[in-house]
Amino acid sequence: DAQVVESGGGVVRPGGSLRISCAVSGFSLDEHDMNWIRQVPGKGLEWVSSIKWNAGNTNYADSVKGRFTIFRDNAKNSLYLQMNSLRAEDTALYHCARVGDVSGYYLYAFDMWGQGTMVTVSS
Amino acid sequence: QSALTQPASVSGSPGQSITISCTATSSDVGVYNYVSWYQQHPDKAPKLMIYEVTNRPLGVSNRFSGSNSGNTASLTISGLQAEDEADYYCASYTSGSWVFGGGTKLTVL
Numbered sequence: 471d472a473q474v475v476e477s478g479g480g481v482v483r484p485g486g487s488l489r490i491s492c493a494v495s496g497f498s499l500d501e502h503d504m505n506w507i508r509q510v511p512g513k514g515l516e517w518v519s520s521i522k523w524n525a526g527n528t529n530y531a532d533s534v535k536g537r538f539t540i541f542r543d544n545a546k547n548s549l550y551l552q553m554n555s556l557r558a559e560d561t562a563l564y565h566c567a568r569v570g571d572v573s574g575y576y577l578y579a580f581d582m583w584g585q586g587t588m589v590t591v592s593s
Numbered sequence: 594q595s596a597l598t599q600p601a602s603v604s605g606s607p608g609q610s611i612t613i614s615c616t617a618t619s620s621d622v623g624v625y626n627y628v629s630w631y632q633q634h635p636d637k638a639p640k641l642m643i644y645e646v647t648n649r650p651l652g653v654s655n656r657f658s659g660s661n662s663g664n665t666a667s668l669t670i671s672g673l674q675a676e677d678e679a680d681y682y683c684a685s686y687t688s689g690s691w692v693f694g695g696g697t698k699l700t701v702l
Contacts, residue, residue, distance in 0.1 A: 505691070515631075515639065515682050517691040529689040565638065570650070578686045579629035579644035586638070 472496030472582060474549075474566045479587030486556050490587050492549040492566030500524070500544040503569040505580065506551045508562035508589075518564070519551065534560075556591045563588050597683055597694035604700040610671040613697045615683030617664045627686035628666040630659060633696075634679045642681075643668060675701050 478490035492504070506518040519540040520529045528540050539552040549566055563586035570581030596619040605611040615628065628646045631639040641650055643659035646666060656671045666685075670677055678701040683694040 507691075507693075514696040515684075515693040517684075517693060520690070527689070531690070570641070570644065577629075577644045578627040579641055579684070580631070580639070581641045581644075581650060583638040583640070 474568060474582055474584040476564060476566050476584045476587035479564065479589045481590045481592060482556055483593050484557060484591055486591070487552070487554045488556065488589060489550060489552045490564055490589065492584060494547045494549070494566075494568075497568075498544075499542065499547045499549070502571055504540075504542060504549045505567045505569065506540060506549075507565045507567050507580070507583075508560075509565065509586070510562045515565075516562070520569075521549070553589070556589075558591050561589060561591045596692045597685060599681075599683060599694040599697045601695070602698045602700065604702055605670075605673045606702045607673050607675065609673050610669060611673060611699065612670075613668045613681055613683075613699070615666040615668070615685075615694050617685065628659070628661060629684045629686075630657075630668045631682045631684065632677075632679045633682065639682065670699070673701055677701055 474492050474494045476492050482488045503522050505520045508516050508518050518531050521540045537555045542549045565586045566584045567580035568582040570577030570579050598616045598618050603611050630643040632642050633639040642653050642657050646661050647659045658669045660667050680696050680698050682696045684691050
């Protein structure tokens, strides 16, 4: 079955850095745009960043622009999020999510999500 | 503050129908063609229920339907079942980025 699995979360001090990863299986990563979406436990979803299937274009939420970098390695079937200058308000569960594509038809929706990896920013 | 406003909670009895609204509060966030809806049970990953306002992915019950009118999109669940109790989020795509609504907790009485 197709799935995405996040890893790399942990506890980091304010101002620190962390890289989280998303390993995909059961489908070809190079056929899909990918995103990171975060969720403070007990709170709502917040879109963080997106990257086109060929890494040709990236976008970021204003709250992370200039601090976070999304990148991908299609050959390794992996998506990454490099997080620098971390703040307490970045504490959240970070989900990897796939943009759906059905026979070349772009769904403009997230049709596959991982369970997430928890990032805690605390001194 | 989210640019998409949802009611914090809705409730209904088994068998009834409920509707969750999603209203765009910013002029640069539309709810025209690219609204999607997600169901999230506690400690589970979100699940896509509706995409592009009205379309259901394969495997999603036809009890779930979507619509929009003006600046408001809606998710309707008919024939409520206990398993529908969950949080529901709308999302909209605009110019390379997405925005989510604040979420609605559905309680099945």
